[in-house]
Amino acid sequence: xxxxxxxxGRQKQIFEKKKGVAQPDIACDTSSLSxxxxxxxxxxxxxxxxxxxVADAIHLVHGPIxxxxxxxxxxxAVSSGPELHRLSFSTDLQEMDVIYGGEKKLYHSLIExxxxxxxxAAFIYSTCIVGLIGDDIEAVxxxxxxxxxIPVLPVHSxxxxxxxxxxxxxxxxxxxxxxxxxxxENISKYSINILGEFNLAGEAWIxxxxxEKMGVEVVATLTGDGRIDAVRRAHGATLNVVQCSGSMTWLxxxxxxxxxxxxxxxxxxxxxxxxxxxxxxxxxxxxxPEIMEAAKQVVSEEVKTLYPSLQKFKKAxxxxxxxIYVGGAFKTFSLxxxxxxxGMSVVLAGSQTGNKDDYARLKxxxxxxxxxxxxxxxxxxxxxxxxxEADLLIGGVKERPIAFKLGIGFCDHNHERKIPLAGxxxxxNFALEVYQSVMSPVWQFAPRKGGTL
Amino acid sequence: MLLRHTSKxxxxxxxxxxxxxxxCQPIGAMYAALGIHGxxxxxHGSQGCCSYHRSTLTRHYKEPVMAATSxxxxxxxxxxxxANLLAAIETIFSVYDPDIIAVHSTCLSETIGDDLQxxxxxxxxxxxVPEGKHVIFASTPSFIGSHITGYANMVTGIATQFAVSxxxxxNQFNIIAGWMEPSDMRxxxxxxxxxxxxxxxxxxxxxxxxxxQTGKHExxxxxxxxxxxxxxxxxxxxxxxxxxxxxxxxxxxxEKSCKVPFETLDIPIGLSATDRFxxxxxxxxxVKVPDEITAERGRLVDVMADMEQYLYGKKxxxxxxxxxxxxxxxxxxxxxxxxxxxxxxxxGQRFEKQMRQLLDARSPETNFRxxxxxxxxxxxxxxxxxxxxLLIGNTYGKYMARDEDVPFIRFGFPILDRxxxxxxxxxxxxxxxxxxxxxxxxxMDRQDRDALEEKFELVM
Numbered sequence: 001x002x003x004x005x006x007x008x009g010r011q012k013q014i015f016e017k018k019k020g021v022a023q024p025d026i027a028c029d030t031s032s033l034s035x036x037x038x039x040x041x042x043x044x045x046x047x048x049x050x051x052x053x054v055a056d057a058i059h060l061v062h063g064p065i066x067x068x069x070x071x072x073x074x075x076x077a078v079s080s081g082p083e084l085h086r087l088s089f090s091t092d093l094q095e096m097d098v099i100y101g102g103e104k105k106l107y108h109s110l111i112e113x114x115x116x117x118x119x120x121a122a123f124i125y126s127t128c129i130v131g132l133i134g135d136d137i138e139a140v141x142x143x144x145x146x147x148x149x150i151p152v153l154p155v156h157s158x159x160x161x162x163x164x165x166x167x168x169x170x171x172x173x174x175x176x177x178x179x180x181x182x183x184x185e186n187i188s189k190y191s192i193n194i195l196g197e198f199n200l201a202g203e204a205w206i207x208x209x210x211x212e213k214m215g216v217e218v219v220a221t222l223t224g225d226g227r228i229d230a231v232r233r234a235h236g237a238t239l240n241v242v243q244c245s246g247s248m249t250w251l252x253x254x255x256x257x258x259x260x261x262x263x264x265x266x267x268x269x270x271x272x273x274x275x276x277x278x279x280x281x282x283x284x285x286x287x288x289p290e291i292m293e294a295a296k297q298v299v300s301e302e303v304k305t306l307y308p309s310l311q312k313f314k315k316a317x318x319x320x321x322x323x324i325y326v327g328g329a330f331k332t333f334s335l336x337x338x339x340x341x342x343g344m345s346v347v348l349a350g351s352q353t354g355n356k357d358d359y360a361r362l363k364x365x366x367x368x369x370x371x372x373x374x375x376x377x378x379x380x381x382x383x384x385x386x387x388x389e390a391d392l393l394i395g396g397v398k399e400r401p402i403a404f405k406l407g408i409g410f411c412d413h414n415h416e417r418k419i420p421l422a423g424x425x426x427x428x429n430f431a432l433e434v435y436q437s438v439m440s441p442v443w444q445f446a447p448r449k450g451g452t453l
Numbered sequence: 454m455l456l457r458h459t460s461k462x463x464x465x466x467x468x469x470x471x472x473x474x475x476x477c478q479p480i481g482a483m484y485a486a487l488g489i490h491g492x493x494x495x496x497h498g499s500q501g502c503c504s505y506h507r508s509t510l511t512r513h514y515k516e517p518v519m520a521a522t523s524x525x526x527x528x529x530x531x532x533x534x535x536a537n538l539l540a541a542i543e544t545i546f547s548v549y550d551p552d553i554i555a556v557h558s559t560c561l562s563e564t565i566g567d568d569l570q571x572x573x574x575x576x577x578x579x580x581x582v583p584e585g586k587h588v589i590f591a592s593t594p595s596f597i598g599s600h601i602t603g604y605a606n607m608v609t610g611i612a613t614q615f616a617v618s619x620x621x622x623x624n625q626f627n628i629i630a631g632w633m634e635p636s637d638m639r640x641x642x643x644x645x646x647x648x649x650x651x652x653x654x655x656x657x658x659x660x661x662x663x664x665x666q667t668g669k670h671e672x673x674x675x676x677x678x679x680x681x682x683x684x685x686x687x688x689x690x691x692x693x694x695x696x697x698x699x700x701x702x703x704x705x706x707x708e709k710s711c712k713v714p715f716e717t718l719d720i721p722i723g724l725s726a727t728d729r730f731x732x733x734x735x736x737x738x739x740v741k742v743p744d745e746i747t748a749e750r751g752r753l754v755d756v757m758a759d760m761e762q763y764l765y766g767k768k769x770x771x772x773x774x775x776x777x778x779x780x781x782x783x784x785x786x787x788x789x790x791x792x793x794x795x796x797x798x799x800x801g802q803r804f805e806k807q808m809r810q811l812l813d814a815r816s817p818e819t820n821f822r823x824x825x826x827x828x829x830x831x832x833x834x835x836x837x838x839x840x841x842x843l844l845i846g847n848t849y850g851k852y853m854a855r856d857e858d859v860p861f862i863r864f865g866f867p868i869l870d871r872x873x874x875x876x877x878x879x880x881x882x883x884x885x886x887x888x889x890x891x892x893x894x895x896x897m898d899r900q901d902r903d904a905l906e907e908k909f910e911l912v913m
Contacts, residue, residue, distance in 0.1 A: 032500060032522070032524045033524070033540075033544055034522075034523050034524050034537040034538070034540040034541040034544060035495070035521050035522075035523070035524075035540060035541030035542065035543070035544030035545045035548075036521060036522070036524070036544065036548075037493075037519055037520065037521050037522075037549065038500060038503075038504075038522065038524065039504070040500050040504060041500060041501045041504040041505070042499045042500050042501025042502070042504070043499075043501070044499075044501055045501045045504065045505075063560070064477050064560050064595035064596040065470065065473050065475060065476055065477050065595070065599070065798070066476050066477030066478075066479070066480070066502070066505070066560075066595050067477075067501075067505075068470070068473065069473050069475070069476035069477065070476065070505035070506075070508070070509055071505075072472070072473075072849065074508075074512075083455055084458075086455055087455075087456075087458075087471065087472060088470075088471070088472050088473060089469065089470070089471055090469075090470045090473060091468055091469070091470070092468070092470040092473070092825065093560075093596050094596050094597070094825070095594070095596050095597050097596070098560075098564060098596050104468075105467070105468035106468075108466075108467035108468045108469065109466075109467075109468045109469035112466055112467065112468075112469045113469060113471075116458065116460065117458050127560075128498070128499055128525075128530075128559070128560060128561040128564075129560045129561060129564055129595075129596065131530070132530065132561070132564045132565065133564070159498075159499035159500070159501045159502070159525075159561070160498075160499045160525040160526060160527060160529070160530045160561060161527050162526075162527070378517060378519060378670065378672070379548075379549070379672065382670045397508045397511055397512060398504075398507055398508055398511055398517075398518075400511070400515075401511060401515055401516050401517045402517045402670050404515075404666065405516075405517060405664070405666060405667070405668075405669065405670045405671075406668060406669070406670055407666065407668045446666055446668055447666070447667055447668040448668035
């Protein structure tokens with residue numbers, strides 16, 4: 001096999017777990033090297049994905065057409081009601097706007113949009129160019145809010161002003177402006193907000209249902225199947241339950257400071273983590289032991305049906321090897337556990353946006369020989385997949401065709417998932433999807449497995 | 454109903470675009486650059502641009518799409534992106550080892566005033582470009598034109614920065630591909646070969662974005678126009694530019710730089726446009742049209758005659774890109790169908806004039822608009838006011854098709870939810886056959902679905 005070398009200057013972001021070898025810290029939280037074929041995106045992308053599922057607000061992208069066009073309904077965040085989030089709105093800035101400013105156009109666009117769609121609120125995303133031409137979008141938003149009577153919230157998501165994580169923060173800042181503006185009347189003491197769950201393929205509904213079965217009230221889901229009115233009263237909840245650590249921990253911390261609402265971090269992937277996320281919430285309400293009882297009931301009922309159904313997958317998949325390259329590192333932890341529960345080991349684990357703590361924990365969790373990468377690129381991914389003989393890659397849209405070209409299975413654990421992967425039922429779906437892809441008859445025709453003419 | 458809020462009443466909007474029928478320049482430049490062998494497209498801007506373009510192209514082709522980015526930071530945006538680009542060029546040659554880096558700009562780098570010509574020259578002067586390797590560039594500000602403009606700009610960059618005139622003419626012709634699929638480019642090559650004419654086709658994304666499963670991830674797939682071919686384009690007898698918006702600028706560039714005369718034609722979609730293409734190429738090369746091509750044409754005409762009764766008078770709404778919409782509209786008219794609404798987000802008077810000319814002669818009552826606010830919201834409003842039998846456009850048309858319960862044919866860019874466009878051409882007579890088959894399937898499936906039992910026909 002041809003040797004694929006690692007990009008110079010990238011070595012510090014790659015680590016192979018070996019016994020008896022000094023364990024350096026992985027370099028992360030850095031911007032990508034100029035000229036790399038990075039799989040990462042920008043600040044705007046971070047803001048857009050966090051706020052996108054709020055379905056009764058309009059999302060107006062202030063900038064040239066591209067930013068609105070590329071983010072038009074590409075994430076399967078489903079709504080049980082309004083679907084304003086699935087439309088694409090742009091000020092489509094032109095050369096003259098760049099020279100003379102786009103404030104007027106933004107103002108008119110907003111007025112037209114609000115008149116047309118009667119939304120509950122409006123989010124205005126700044127793109128790169130708005131940061132340069134100096135439009136005062138705060139002022140425009142204020143003016144429109146006053147004239148229309150709905151919250152009009154600027155999101156400072158200029159693409160170049162940091163990484164995707166900074167975009168998460170800009171989105172959370174906008175959410176913070178809404179939180180605390182609604183009535184908290186009649187909210188139960190036994191109540192939570194679900195943070196960092198975006199209702200891809202309806203996952204938030206599954207999770208919400210578990211908590212409600214336990215007798216816990218869910219005040220707001222941020223932002224899956226999101227509604228402005230629910231966000232406005234989120235400060236009335238007793239506890240914040242945070243998934244997808246990268247995007248929402250900042251918001252949880254802010255809410256803790258401002259409203260005294262504590263938070264816990266959870267994950268809804270895999271039996272182990274899913275169960276824990278129910279128990280951890282129940283533990284928070286010790287004065288009502290029924291909640292813990294109900295949690296146990298939910299888990300035992302779900303696992304009773306799930307566990308036997310996983311066994312046929314486990315039998316087939318035992319000994320198979322997986323490579324994981326996803327956005328946030330927190331997801332990787334759950335995936336490692338979930339894969340182990342169906343007999344698979346992980347030979348490559350990486351993320352686009354993990355931090356030091358995440359990678360330290362990854363190191364602990366992984367088997368020896370596992371390669372850990374931060375902000376990887378297709379050359380590296382191919383190299384490690386082939387060297388480590390992985391049978392499966394878990395990633396997002398840009399990684400899928402690479403896996404298929406190499407002749408291995410693939411599971412989209414990003415926003416192009418078509419079936420819910422969260423919750424107990426999600427674990428079944430995940431195992432099924434992995435099984436179907438890894439064991440697909442197509443691979444016997446692929447050259448890698450000797451399938452030639 | 455996803456688009457339940459679309460109102461019937463059409464009002465002029467001051468600036469707002471809803472559901473765009475276009476996207477921005479850089480993705481076009483990236484697509485064009487992928488049609489050069491051994492070329493790595495490079496996006497001089499924020500990381501997100503590159504990521505979005507790669508993702509969109511990947512969704513459209515179900516293929517890996519490689520491109521690098523300057524990864525702009527706040528510093529670069531204040532002090533200029535020269536340092537980023539120079540560093541990027543070094544990194545790319547040392548690590549990804551392409552033969553060519555094709556740099557395109559973005560709204561960000563254009564606004565801060567980065568001069569790609571100057572920076573790439575500096576890269577050459579500073580010895581950052583290894584012997585035998587190349588850096589080419591195209592200026593592609595996102596706030597002007599559309600993805601089609603970006604494609605045209607990069608193709609022009611490719612033509613003018615590679616082609617050399619040695620003074621000795623070669624017995625070959627340039628065919629400059631307007632925005633079309635790898636399958637279309639493959640078909641153009643087949644037809645030229647059938648005619649016995651030697652051509653240099655560029656760009657050429659066949660064997661790049663329709664690559665076979667090999668067990669390897671080829672960073673630089675086998676296809677793409679080679680440097681040698683591009684160099685020789687300056688010695689070609691003449692150029693045929695397929696598409697006045699996406700291909701002609703490159704032909705003009707080549708005429709200026711190497712004195713290669715050119716002729717502009719439509720992309721050969723449908724019968725008439727294919728006739729013109731075959732005639733132009735055979736006349737330029739002084740070759741006779743072989744019987745096989747005449748037979749191909751005959752088969753298409755035969756089907757058009759056989760099925761005329763099912764196509765006659767059917768009302769069509771379509772949206773997409775100029776160089777495809779023109780010949781497609783003409784083909785629909787040749788099929789005796791009625792294009793009633795046409796929208797393209799790509800601005801430009803040239804296109805407007807050409808389309809108007811075609812419509813004035815054959816269908817003056819057709820609604821047509823391009824440029825600002827010519828978006829899918831407007832098209833949807835038009836469809837509500839004057840309903841159609843069929844909608845043709847990219848994947849985003851599926852919302853309108855569903856809401857209005859209208860049969861829908863996917864055509865254009867991007868197609869995110871079907872395959873086929875990479876493999877089966879729309880150009881040439883065989884492409885015409887495929888289009889007629891698609892039109893008929895859509896119309897007849899609907900007829901079968903809706904027919905009263907007594908009217909449910911077996912033989913159609």
